[in-house]
Amino acid sequence: MNWDIISGYGDMYLxxxxxxxxxxxxxxxxxxxxxxxxxxxxxxxxxILRGIAFTYVWVFRGIPLMLVLFWLYYAPxxxxxxxxxxxxxxxxxxxxxxxxxxxIRAGLMSVNKGQLEAAEAIGMNPFQKMFKVRLxxxxxxxxxxxxxxxxxxxxxxxxxxIITVPDLMMAAQKAYNSTYTVAETLGxxxxxxxxxxSSLMLLQFxxxxxxxxxxx
Amino acid sequence: xxLVKGLKKSFRNKPVLSDIDLHVREGEVVSIIGPSGAGKSTxxxxxxxxxxxSDGQIFLENRPVHFRTNRQxxxxxxxxxxxxxxxxxxxxxxxxxxxxxxxxxxQNLIEGPCTVKKxxxxxxxxxAMALLEKVGLADKAHDYPGDLSGGQQQRVAIARALAxxxxxxxxxxxxxxxxxxxxxxxxxxxxxxxxxxxxMVIVTHEMNFARRVSDRIVFMEKGAVKKIGTPxxxxxxxxxxxxxxxxxSMTHMAG
Numbered sequence: 001m002n003w004d005i006i007s008g009y010g011d012m013y014l015x016x017x018x019x020x021x022x023x024x025x026x027x028x029x030x031x032x033x034x035x036x037x038x039x040x041x042x043x044x045x046x047x048i049l050r051g052i053a054f055t056y057v058w059v060f061r062g063i064p065l066m067l068v069l070f071w072l073y074y075a076p077x078x079x080x081x082x083x084x085x086x087x088x089x090x091x092x093x094x095x096x097x098x099x100x101x102x103x104i105r106a107g108l109m110s111v112n113k114g115q116l117e118a119a120e121a122i123g124m125n126p127f128q129k130m131f132k133v134r135l136x137x138x139x140x141x142x143x144x145x146x147x148x149x150x151x152x153x154x155x156x157x158x159x160x161x162i163i164t165v166p167d168l169m170m171a172a173q174k175a176y177n178s179t180y181t182v183a184e185t186l187g188x189x190x191x192x193x194x195x196x197x198s199s200l201m202l203l204q205f206x207x208x209x210x211x212x213x214x215x216x
Numbered sequence: 217x218x219l220v221k222g223l224k225k226s227f228r229n230k231p232v233l234s235d236i237d238l239h240v241r242e243g244e245v246v247s248i249i250g251p252s253g254a255g256k257s258t259x260x261x262x263x264x265x266x267x268x269x270s271d272g273q274i275f276l277e278n279r280p281v282h283f284r285t286n287r288q289x290x291x292x293x294x295x296x297x298x299x300x301x302x303x304x305x306x307x308x309x310x311x312x313x314x315x316x317x318x319x320x321x322x323q324n325l326i327e328g329p330c331t332v333k334k335x336x337x338x339x340x341x342x343x344a345m346a347l348l349e350k351v352g353l354a355d356k357a358h359d360y361p362g363d364l365s366g367g368q369q370q371r372v373a374i375a376r377a378l379a380x381x382x383x384x385x386x387x388x389x390x391x392x393x394x395x396x397x398x399x400x401x402x403x404x405x406x407x408x409x410x411x412x413x414x415x416m417v418i419v420t421h422e423m424n425f426a427r428r429v430s431d432r433i434v435f436m437e438k439g440a441v442k443k444i445g446t447p448x449x450x451x452x453x454x455x456x457x458x459x460x461x462x463x464x465s466m467t468h469m470a471g
Contacts, residue, residue, distance in 0.1 A: 045286050045287060045288055045290070045293075112314075112317075114310060114312050114313075114314035115314050115315075115316050115317065117266050117308075117310070117314060118308070118310065118314035118315070118316065118373075118376075119316075120266065120296070120303070121264055121266060121303060121306075121307075121308035121310075122303065122304070122307075122308075122327070122328040122332060122376070122377075122380060123299075123300045123303035123304040123328065123332040123333075123380070124300075124328075124331060124332055125296060125297050125300060126293065126296050126297070128331050128332065132327060132331055133316055136318050137316075137317070137318050140318065213317060213318055213360050213362065
């Protein structure tokens with residue numbers, strides 16, 4: 001292990017890791033919101049909304065993230081030129097929302113019908129029913145698959161380096177290309193990725209523990 | 217109090233309820249009995265619009281209840297938003313309790329008042345504690361429903377309905393899911409409520425209880441009301457062979 005190489009690229013790695021984190025966090029937030037609405041559309045009474053949501057999931061779950069990134073950055077629709085960072089966040093959000101909507105839909109559907117009827121019978125309107133009864137229960141159920149999806153996102157975010165976003169993967173590539181050492185460049189990047197994904201797993205552990213319904 | 221007029225319900229063109237008329241007066245306890253599949257629960261659920269009647273009218277204290285269905289035969293979104301006034305005044309107790317499992321007993325009781333009626337939390341808590349005292353579960357206020365027995369859960373569910381200050385409470389087979397030795401604790405509370413003058417509609421298989429607390433009993437069969445009368449009229453009935461046979465089979469089971 002040559003520590004000089006590592007310290008020489010330290011700053012670039014730090015910037016790269018921050019960019020990766022930023023892309024991921026933003027994409028997680030947007031894909032969760034988008035996924036939630038798509039899930040609602042798929043569960044709605046309107047055949048049109050259901051059709052749109054189904055098509056969305058079918059298309060974006062079925063095509064590679066990298067293709068979406070290429071399309072948004074190199075061949076954007078309506079010639080809207082997006083900065084690489086924005087294209088990266090949007091591409092990942094679009095891609096991941098298709099998976100997250102299915103996770104969220106499963107969670108919403110698994111909430112006991114009787115408890116929803118009780119909410120209705122007590123006079124809650126559809127919004128209160130959703131936010132007071134349905135979501136709080138669904139969240140508990142979807143945490144494991146949801147975090148699972150976020151971990152995958154974090155790793156897949158390496159693909160944004162292809163469209164020139166200066167993320168951790170790009171830093172690692174640059175460092176490797178100019179030193180041809182493996183452990184000090186790719187190895188260190190791997191360790192940083194592992195740290196980032198581990199923090200998500202820690203988050204899962206904490207939230208699951210916190211939301212557990214006391215059963216002694 | 218509650219007036220049901222010409223209520224009909226069919227599922228996929230299969231009629232389940234045909235032309236039900238029922239008038240429940242203030243302070244009255246009405247029990248609905250009948251063989252399974254008679255449409256008792258469906259009638260009760262229609263009265264709370266958990267099932268939407270295919271036809272007919274419902275009035276609460278002379279105010280008509282408006283409801284519309286969407287294409288799936290469920291309550292339309294707009295109706296769901298507009299029925300709060302009705303639902304807050306008509307309480308419901310379910311066969312399977314349907315307590316919110318992610319909330320404590322106390323939270324279950326204050327959720328309706330705080331969220332729907334916008335009662336200040338401190339006030340709701342005070343009232344909830346008094347109600348828990350009444351159903352004998354004040355010490356369980358901070359437990360989760362999953363930690364309670366079936367009988368205790370149903371008592372909480374009754375307290376939850378009471379917390380909304382309803383004008384009438386509908387009971388959908390409230391003891392059918394309970395272990396036999398837990399049935400009485402729920403029935404005791406219901407009898408106490410009846411004594412206090414609460415208007416109640418009860419779908420039940422507990423014949424002795426129905427006979428003891430009801431002002432009137434409704435006998436249903438095949439989706440229709442076959443007979444309405446005082447407990448004495450119903451239980452001493454001789455002329456209606458089907459009712460007689462039903463009551464004999466029920467008492468035989470209990471004995």
